[in-house]
Amino acid sequence: MSDQRQTSDLSLFIDILRTLEAIDAPYVIIGAFAAAVYGITRATFDIDFIVNLSERHIQALAAHYPPPRYYADPDQMRGSIRLGMMFNIIDSSRGEKADLVPATMHPRYPQVLANRVRQQVKAPGEEPFEAWCACPEDVIIGKLMAWTEGRSRKHETDIYEMLVFHYLGLDPTISFNEHIVNMEAEALGQITADFWEAVKKAARQEADRLTSTSGE
Numbered sequence: 001m002s003d004q005r006q007t008s009d010l011s012l013f014i015d016i017l018r019t020l021e022a023i024d025a026p027y028v029i030i031g032a033f034a035a036a037v038y039g040i041t042r043a044t045f046d047i048d049f050i051v052n053l054s055e056r057h058i059q060a061l062a063a064h065y066p067p068p069r070y071y072a073d074p075d076q077m078r079g080s081i082r083l084g085m086m087f088n089i090i091d092s093s094r095g096e097k098a099d100l101v102p103a104t105m106h107p108r109y110p111q112v113l114a115n116r117v118r119q120q121v122k123a124p125g126e127e128p129f130e131a132w133c134a135c136p137e138d139v140i141i142g143k144l145m146a147w148t149e150g151r152s153r154k155h156e157t158d159i160y161e162m163l164v165f166h167y168l169g170l171d172p173t174i175s176f177n178e179h180i181v182n183m184e185a186e187a188l189g190q191i192t193a194d195f196w197e198a199v200k201k202a203a204r205q206e207a208d209r210l211t212s213t214s215g216e
Helices: 003-022 031-037 055-064 074-083 109-114 136-150 153-167 178-187 190-214
Strands: 027-030 048-051 087-091 096-102 117-121 129-133
Touching: 003 027, 003 048, 003 055, 003 087, 003 096, 027 031, 027 109, 027 136, 031 048, 031 117, 031 136, 031 153, 048 109, 055 074, 074 087, 109 136, 136 153, 136 178, 136 190, 153 190, 178 190
Parallel strands: 027 129, 048 096
Antiparallel strands: 027 048, 087 096, 117 129
16 A cells, blocks of 8 residues: 555544644554554554543644534533543545544543653654654553454554564663563453463564574
8 A cells, every 4th residue: 555545544643643742632642553663564544542631622622623624523522521432533625534532431541641651653654753652561451452352363463563573672762561461461361361471472482583593
């Protein structure tokens, strides 16, 4: 798929990200886009945000994305925050929609926001820029939760690639506390704990193989 398509698909998300920065709204990038910072190679065409919006932020977003081109309804934002439901911003001229996840949607989300770290991110067609990303532990825990719910292969692959990246030490500036993930995996049940141990073992073996191959 071409960079032009990728840039088009991410343009609204990048604009919202820059707007959240400009209005100083607490946010954190989660999911595959955050995981790309930590080594996954899977292409993604959206960016998942957790946000913690005050009334000031709601008004600023509504003003920045006015009708008729945009749909950014402040009443929908307020109601979604109160009920713990996703809400969206729509660019009708481009047919693009971005979903935003309020911190009220899950008990873990305020902590994910608290643990966020400043990272340099790169979107297709964009110069690298700094943004607030979930820490690697929270990205993996989120993917373990999603795997537990649906057994999706993509989450298994994402976790595996993040761990290979970590075990190879490809970015020594990124810290990763495996013990935290161990505890959360156990809390998700024995099947998930066993899955987590199996992925860790496979990732270590691959990292060892790559290290030995590069040294030949």
